[in-house]
Amino acid sequence: MRDRVFGVLGLFKSGDALLEAVPRLKDKGFTQLEAYTPYPVHGLDEALGLPPSRVGVLVFIMALVGGLSAFGLEWWTSTVSYPLLTAGKAYNGWPGWIPVVFEATILFGTFTAGLGTLFVFNKLPFFGDPVFGTKATLDIGRDRFALVVLSADGSLDAPAASAALSAVGGEAIEVVPLPDRPKAGIGWWMKVVIGIAAACVVAGFGVAWAVRTMPTAKPWVAMEVQPKLDAQQADSFFANGRGMRRPPPGTVARAYMPILAKDPEQAGKALVDPLPVTARVLDRGQEMFNLHCAVCHDKLGTGKAWLSKRYKAQPANLQSSMMRQATDGALYWVISKGYGTMPGYAADVSQDDRWAIVRYVRALQRSEDAPTRDEVGARSPQPGQRFARSQPHPPSPATPN
C-alpha cells in the first residue's frame, strides 16, 4: 500500500521569499498551502487565507465570567454566608470588593489567553505533526521557512508540486508522508478514564488528609511547651515530689483579709466598713442578701422566712433594736464567722460582698422604721452625705479566688 501523503515541502531562506512564493503557487493552482516558520511572519495569515484568530472573544467572555464570579463570591460571603461588620461599613459595601474583582477578571482573562491558545485553538499538546518526520524539521526551528503544498484530499500530484515549489525558489524539496497513527481504541480510552479516576481518588484523599491534619498540626510547639511547672504537677525537685509549694506562714491572699477579732464586740471596735457610699454597693448588697440571707432572715430581715417555720431554730430578727444598735463590724463578724446555728459565710461570700450585705441590712432597717424626714422631697440630700452616683471606682463585687 502506498504511503499516504501529507504534502510536498520546500524551504525558503527568508520570510519575504516565502511570502512572495505563496501567490505564485496559488497562481499555479496549488491553493492548499501551509507554512512553518521559526518566528511569526506578518502577512502570512492573509496570504494563506487564514481566518482571524478568535482568541480575543474567548478571553473577553472568560474575563467577564471571572469578574462576575468574584463579585458573586464576595457578595455571598459578605452578606449571606458570613456577614462580618467591619469599620462600620454596610455588609454589601461593594467598593471594597473592586480589587478582588479586578484581579479575578485579569486572572481568568490571562489564563484563557495563554492556555486557550495552547490547548483550545492550537490543540496542543500534539507530538505528531507530519513535519517532525522530515529532514527539514531542524532547519525550521532555526532559520528556514517552510512552505508545504498540502494534499488535502490525497490526490496531490507530488512531482508537479515539487516542480512548482522549485520554480518559486523552494529548496530541499521533499515529500512529507502522513504519519501512521493508530486509532485510539476503546482500550486506550479506558486507560485514560481509569487514569483520570485514579488521579482524582488520590488527589481527593490527599486533600482530605491535608484538610484534616494541617489545621491542627503543630510542627513547632516551643511557644506552647515551656520549661515550667503547672499547678498540681508532680516534680522530683522537691522532697515531697510536688511541683507546688506551700505559701510561707502568715501569707494573706488578696481580698481574704483574716478576721482576728474573737467576738462581735471586739470586731465592732476594730472593723470599719471600707466601701464607698454608692448605689452600686447597695444594689450588690441587695443581690447578695436575697441570694444568701433572705432564705432564713426574710427579704425584709424580719427573720420569718418560710424556711424558718419548718425548723426549730429561730433566725435573728434584723429589725430588732438589738440589731439596730449593733455596730457594722459586729454584723460583719457574724456574717463571716456565724452565730448560734447560723454558719459562717466567709467561704461563700467575698469580703466586699459581706460588707455590701451589712450596708443593705442598714438600709432595710431604715426602710422599716423611716423617720418622717425621710419622706420623698421633704429634704434634699446633704452634699457628701448621700449616694454619690458618679464614684469613679466602685468596688469589684467578685473578688478573685
Added chain:
Amino acid sequence: MSDAMIPPTAWARKSPRPALPEALRPEPLVQGDVSLADLDNRIRTLSEAKPPRAWYIAITITSLMALAGFAAIAYMLSTGIGTMGNNVPVVWGFLIINFVFWVGIGHAGTLISVILLLFRQRWRNAICRTAEAVTVFAFVCAMVFPAIHVGRPWLPHWLLPYPNERGMWVNFRSPLIWDVCAVVTYFSVSLLFWYLGLIPDFASLRGRVKSRVKRAAFKLLSLGWAGRARQWLHYEKAYLILAGLTTTLALSVHSIVSMDFASSMVPGWHMTIFPPYFVVGAAFSGFAGVVLVFAFVRRIMNLQNYITLRHMDLLNRMVLFLSCVMGYAYLMEGFTAWYSSDNFTRYIFANYVFGDQWWAGCLTIFCNVLLPQLLWVPKFRRSVPVMVLVSLGVTLGMWMERYTIIILSVHRDFVPATWGTYLPTPIDFIILLGSIGMFLTMLLFFLRKMPIIATWEVKPDIAHHHQEHKEAEHA
C-alpha cells in the same frame, strides 16, 4: 491588517523605513556579523557546555547563603518571633520590608516584557526572557516572607477564600486579602507569560540538544510546537492580549501592596500618593535589578553581540527617568506632610532625615535621587562600572526606602507613650541574606540550563539587521 495593528514582534514588512542619513540612523540592536543560526547555537551551547569554574564557585556561595537563610527561618519559627527585632510598636519588621522589596524587583520583567512590547520598543526582545525570569524568581522570594510572617507557615491556605471546616470566610474589604489576590495573580500570570514565551524556544532546541534527558524534557515542555502559520497566528494574538492584561496587573500590584499601608491611619502611611509612588518605586528597583543582572550576564556569557551597550544605555535611561520621578514623589510626600498641617505627619517626615535613624532617610534620598543623576552623562550610561555602581546604589536605596516607610513611620506614631526604637537582630539579616542567596541560586540555574534569550523574538531583528546591511551595501 493595518500597520498600526501589526504586533511589534516582527518587522512591518509592507512599509520599509525610509532611509535615514547615517548620523540619524539608530544603532543596530545586534552587533557583529551574526546569523540566525549563530544565535541558536549560542543559546544551545550555553545550556549544554560545562559551566565555568566561576559559576560553580558562585552557586556554592549563593546556595550556602540560601541554606543559612532557611536555617535562620527554622530557628525563628521554632524559637519564636522574638528572635527578630519585631516588637510593639514596630510589628512589621524586616520580613515585610523584604516582601515589598522583592515584589518591587519583580516588576522589572513585566515592565520590560509587556509594557515595552506594547510601546513597540524592540530593544526589549533580547532582554525580556531573563527579565521575566528575574520577575518569577523575585516573586518566589517575596512570597516566602508573608508566609513566615503569619507565624504558622504550614497554614498558608488560610489566606485564600475557600469553604472550610471553620465556617469562616476572608474579609474581602481588607487590603490584606487584596494583597494576597494581587500577588498570587501576578505571580501565576508572570509564570504563564514566561512559559508561553519559552515554548517556541523549547521547540527550536528540542531536536538539537545532545543530552537525551534534556531532549525529552524540551520536547515535553514545547508541547509539540511546530511553528505552523496558524499556531503563530493564535499565539501572537494571545501574546498581545496577555501583554495588555498584564500591563494593568503591573500597575495594580504595587498599588494594592501600598494600600496595606495607605488604608491605615499611621502618620507617614495614610497618603493618597502611595499607590503611584509604590508603582514607580517598584519599576525603578526592577530596572536597576535588571541592569545589575545584565551587566554581568552579557559579559560572562559572552552575549555582547545580542545584548549590546545600546541596550544597557536604554535601560539606564529608564533608571534615570524613574529616579527623577522618585525625586518628585519624595518632594510631593514632603509637601503633603507640610500641607496636612498635622503635627504628627510633619514630625514623621522630619524624623526620616533628622531623627535617631536619620541615615535611613538620607541614604534613601542619596541612592535613589542623587546617585542616578550620574547617568545624565552619555559616557556613564555605557560604562559598566558606573552602571553597576548606580544600580547597586538604587537597589540599596530602594531597600532603605522601604525601611524608612515601614519602620520609621510606626515607631513614632500618634501616642508618644507607645514610641519605641526598632533594632534588627542578626536573624533578620541572615534571613535577608538568605533570600538574596535563594534568588541568585535560581537565577544561576536558569542562566545555565534554559534558553536565556527569546530567540524567536530576536531572530526577526537579526534578519532585519542583515537586510539593512545588504541594502546599505547595495546603495
